[in-house]
Amino acid sequence: MPRRVNLPGASELFRPTQGVPDLVPGPASPASASPRTAPGPQATGRVRHDEKITVYVSSDELVALEQARLQLRAEHRLGVDRGRIVRAAIAAALADLAERGADSDLVQRLGDT
Template sequence: MSLPAADDLFRPTSDKPAVRAVPDSPEDAPADAPAKKSRATKAAPAPKGASGRIRHDEKMTVYVTADELLAIEQTRLRLRAEHGLAVDRGRLVREALHLVLEEFEAHGEDSALVRRLRA
C-alpha cells in the first residue's frame, strides 16, 4: 500500500497563490536563485549559506522565553501567509543565525551582535 504524496494532500483549492516550501537544495531552487554549496566533509569550513533542510548531525538545545517562542511562531506564520514560504521553526532559527553570523564576519566590532551583547 502506498500513501499519497504531500502534493496530493495539499493541492491548491482556490485562486490564491500556493504556499511553497523553501527549496532544500540548489536543484530545487529557481533558476535565478543563488546556489548554496554543501559541505563535502566534516573537516571542510562551514558553508557560507544557512544549511536549510538537510539531515543535521549536531544538536543544540536553546531555551527561549514564551514571548520569544511566540515571536518565532508568528514570524513563521507570516512567512507562510504573506510570502508563501513554508518553513519550520528550526529552519527559521538557522536562517536568522546565519544572518547574524554573516553580519558579524563582515563588520566585526561594528556588528549588531557585538553592539547588542555589550548593551
C-alpha cells in the first residue's frame, strides 16, 4: 500500500515580507499582561533587504569566504551566511573610511590596485 505524504500548502511555505506588524522584544506596557515577542526570522538575525547587488569573486576568494563562515560557526558559535559576512565587512570598511579617511584600509587596498 503506497504511503501518502502530506505536504505543506503555499500559504505555509511563503510568508509575507511587507505589512507584518513590528513585534520587537521590549518592555511591556503597564496595560499589557504579557511581553511582546519577536518573530522567528528577526530572532535569528536575518533582515529583509530591499536592494541587491551581484559581486564576482575568484575561486580562492569564495573558498576563503566559506572557510571564514565555517570558522565563525566552529570557533565562535556564529551560524551566519556568506551574505551577512559580506555585509559586516562592508560596514567595517565604510566605518574605517569615515573614521580614518585617506589612511583607511579601503583607500590603501584600492590604491594598491
